[in-house]
Amino acid sequence: MSARESLEVELKFDVDAGQPAPDLSGLAPGGAGAPTVYELNATYLDTAGHDLAARRITLRRRTGGTDAGWHLKRPTTHSDARHELAIDFTDAPADGGVPAPIRDAILAIVRDQPLIPVAEIITERTVTLVHGADGSVLAEFAEDRVLAHAHQSQRTQEWAEWEFELVDGDAELLPAARKLLRAAGARKAASVSKLARAIGSEPHTHKPTRLRKKPTALDLMVHSLATHRDSLVAWDPLVRENAFDAVHQMRVTARKLRSILTSFPQILDPASIAGLSDELRELGEVLGEARDREVQLEINRELLAQESDVPADLRTALIDDEIASQERALRTLRYALSTPRYLSLLNTLDRVITDPVPGPDADRAAAKVAVAGIEHARKRLRKAEKWLTALEPWSAEWVEQVHRIRKRAKAVRYTADAAKPLDLKTATKTAKQAARIQTHLGHFQDTVVNREQLTRVSAEPGLSARAIFVLGRLDAREETRGRAAVQAYLDEN
Known part of the structure; x- marks a missing residue:
């Protein structure tokens, strides 16, 4: 089974619905391409106790866009980066089950608990590519309109957000992008991921124990x-x-x-x-x-x-x-x-x-x-x-x-x-x-x-x-x- 591993480096912001995006052409020598619109439909899976979300891990099965398939995202030591493991549907089990490489990667957390759908998220995504002088894609800017439904709470939410993700560009591009997007009205993201916002997992984030002042x-x-x-x-x-x-x-x-x-x-x-x-x-x-x-x-x-x-x-x-x-x-x-x-x-x-x-x-x-x-x-x-x-x-x-x-x-x-x-x-x-x-x-x-x-x-x-x-x-x-x-x-x- 073929699996792709990568380091996802991106900036994430909350914005008001309908907030116009700034002109990105000045960020890189090759300017910015024409926007392309996609509809992404994702089902997020976790244990009943949200053991993955508590560790800032997301597992989804998503259709639409240019990377349809299974995606597992795990945090890294860098706040703007996540480790991603992706598997195309053509390489996934025919019965729709979680691919073995992904299940192995989370087995120590999930163990024998079933993975169940915890949220459905539909995203209307407008993508603009930022190019280098040679035509290479340095980064991808996404304007997302999100509709999310959490299974456990039965709560439905709508919001808008922007994401600026490096493709072939290096981290030196991020400060300029952050400054430009902030000036255009972007705010610090309220949640680490769409799933976290949908299910409200932040209060239950897994944290190590702390010793009291005079421990036994x-x-x-x-x-x-x-x-x-x-x-x-x-x-x-x-x-x-x-x-x-x-x-x-x-x-x-x-x-x-x-x-x-x-x-x-x-x-x-x-x-x-x-x-x-x-x-x-x-x-x-x-x-x-x-x-x-x-x-x-x-x-x-x-x-x-x-x-x-x-x-x-x-x-x-x-x-x-x-x-x-x-x-x-x-x-x-x-x-x-x-x-x-x-x-x-x-x-x-x-x-x-x-x-x-x-x-x-x-x-x-x-x-x-x-x-x-x-x-x-x-x-x-x-x-x-x-x-x-x-x-x-x-x-x-x-x-x-x-x-x-x-x-x-x-x-x-x-x-x-x-x-x-x-x-x-x-x-x-x-x-x-x-x-x-x-x-x-x-x-x-x-x-x-x-x-x-x-x-x-x-x-x-x-x-x-x-x-x-x-x-x-x-x-x-x-x-x-x-x-x-x-x-x-x-x-x-």
Whole structure:
């Protein structure tokens, strides 16, 4: 199924009905074309509780205009931009159902809830194209007369609005367009989208929890879990499309959730979260496989980039085969994110956040519990570091202990990060110290894993003599890099 992804960058304004549009010809060297009128008929879908609209996400099935089909729009970090996923009707299911790529992108939010029509919106749109000197379309200006009917409230509304959307133009065009349209009577849009205005979703917009001035340990726990749950859900669609750094960030989020539960075991009733930590660990492992393949491929490319004459069989073993492994890991990950088990994990997190069962430490001051949790994690780290001094440097046991220190430093960091909303100096300082240890020993662990792979590749039958020679050189470089990383850790400790 063919899907088009794009970044929609536009200005949106409210105007009085019948407000004449300004002359756009001065905005760009190629002037403005003749207006074209379209009638657009859109059905917007959401859950009964408007879970998509609450996150400023819109899903519609629209006919008319030049882009009829299914459209999913999600917010970005820029106020004037939205991520759009579009699928033509010719590529959509014949039964009229929501296309799979779109359903996958919102599965972590919708889960097993049905998507139902929540609004019908008819738009009479007058489009004027703004051209560059070469005739290219830089932007599209739309004058919209809107008639909207919300199913739940049975309310019908009419209004007018203007939209100025970039096509092939760059953002430098926006300030001039904003100034011109404002001068012509345009006002700041009252809603982020036509659907939001139709159903009145703004009062119910999904927002992260906030801590009160003197939070209890339970307050901190719920706040932390909610923050990372929202992050997990936000990274989900990006992981499915293998966006840059998405797998890594979702893996970190899953680990932080698990760390919060294990670092503060008495805040929530143990029976109420039984199995949750294990499920988060399993999620982290399937994310980890895809992430490890991603890292391995990146390291292999960097190593071979430093070689002037790489034999074809070695490039196949270190690059082509690794790409195939990464693709398999991503397929497995996408499958895992579509299983009832994963959706059940999200539902459990929701339940724990909205209806937490207090444990013995629930009513204690958050700061006291956080400091105790951080100190406990630091003691475990110091104990692991002490054991390292009793082992033979660079022996197998010593290398394994270094790996254990890295994992315990990570636990310290995540525990301290959970206390950051409390603005505790000790938490900030401890998190930075642990992050440095994690970084140095993480680089070392990468070399350990990579050298093991180089050894496996060198044992493959039929490998050319030149490939084996280059592998030896790569291994030597990785050994040097690993020792430098460990030395950097030891110098700081």
